[in-house]
Amino acid sequence: MNAKEMIARRVALELENGDVINLGIGLPTMVANYLPKGVNVTLQSENGFVGLGALNGEADANLVNAGGQPCGIIPGAVMFDSAMSFMLIRGGHVDVTVLGGLEVDEEGNLANWMVPGKMVPGMGGAMDLVTGAKKVIVAMEHCAKNGSAKILKKCRLPLTGKGVVDLIVTELGVFRVTEEGLVLEEVAPGVDVEFVTARTEANLIISPNLNQMQNIS
Amino acid sequence: MTNKQISIQEATDYFKDGMTIMVGGFLAVGTPDVLIDALIEQKVQNMELIANDTGFPDKGVGRLVVSRQLSKVIASHIGTNPETGKQMIAQEMDVELVPQGTLAERVRCGGAGLGGVLTSTGIGTVVEEGKQKLSVNGVEYLLEEPLRADLALIRAKKADKAGNLIYDKSARNFNPLMAMAADVVIAQVDELVEVGEIKPDEVMTPGVVVDKIVYLGGC
Secondary structure, three states, X not given: OOHHHHHHHHHHXXXXXXXXXXEOOOHHHHHHHHOOOOOOOEEEEOOOEEEEEOOOOOOOOOOEXXXXXXXXXXXXXXXXXXXXXXXXXXXXXXXXXXXXXXXXXXOOOEXXXXXXXXXOOOOOOHHHHHHHOOEEEEEOOOEOOOOOEOEEOOOOOOOOEOOOOXXXXXXXXXXXXXXXXXXXXXXXXXXXXXXXXXXXXXXXXXXXXXXXXXXXX | OOOOEEOHHHHHHHOOOOOEEEEOOEOOEOOOHHHHHHHHHOOOOOEEEEOOEOOEOOEOOHHHHHOOOEEEEEEOEOOOOHHHHHHHHOOOOEEEEOOHHHHHHHHHHHHHOOOOEEEOOOOOOHHHOOOOEEXXXXXXXXXXXXXXXXXXXXXXXXXXXXXXXXXXXXXXOXXXXXXXXXXXXXXEEEEEEOOOOOOXXXXXXOHHHOOEEEEOOOO
């Protein structure tokens, strides 16, 4: 299993039956493929609907997901405008949002929308999502492509949100943001705590109930 | 009731160099492409664009970036159109990035006669720079000001001749908000019917805010 699939499978365990969920583009989108049995969630798409589903049949030019890709909708789906879409997001009507990250830190700060001088795609709906969703999960590979740590003492890139992250899931472990600091709650099979800390800049509090990362087989 | 249908040539009468335009659409879905074609053909210059994103170089409002007809863009996302980033870095075009929900609310305020909106989105980020902060019941908010335009160019699936509009699926996005927030509103529609053929409860944007309709379909 590759790292992204491991992460997506573990994040899926965080979702509860009946939740309204917003999944970011890329890895977070994969979470929908691994929902546990008996867990039905409603997917929200910030371009203006709830009831996002897999593309079933021919693509419709007027039906795309928030990444602009053709998608499907489930029976009972509802379409609306961008104001309603973000009323749902900002107003606390979205239970969980899953986003990617460039950097996350011990205080739950998240940076994922720009790299000064290199890449400025814009924040899109990410700042509203991290502000308004009841639970914010960052799903990302543990280290950057060059091997540098992404879980930091303090984010260096411009922030998407301050103190907004609840949980970080990587292929090496699960980390919870608490008032005391960042708690390592689970480690991946075949990985020990030293392996994780060596690849993490942030100070980690090792949970007394440290577990192996759940259900990623 | 007045028939609001005009030709695409008549629509160009509302184009002016230096105007501020709002254009509906999300990654080119729900963008009035025929009106974008007209802006390009007419070589309207120095426009300020308010839109969710800058589409793609060859699709949606992104074509106005490539044709260098914009002096400023206010949008939430420019990543799908590399030309926007290039012109921004070269300081050839001013780009103001706004969180998508804040952009929607700023446009809504502009159309609703409101002086702004208070939102927590952007607190603790560069978005708060230069903005007034207010604390309400212990929660900190940014004051985000309304946006209006000289001209809104929107896209609907169906209209009657009075301008009552129905949108199609995710092509709705910013269109209904922008229909409220400009001095002149022109809707490109895919289907045009007589007044009375759309049921009152099915109308998504009331025709009273839509000035003109461009319909290129048959008959």
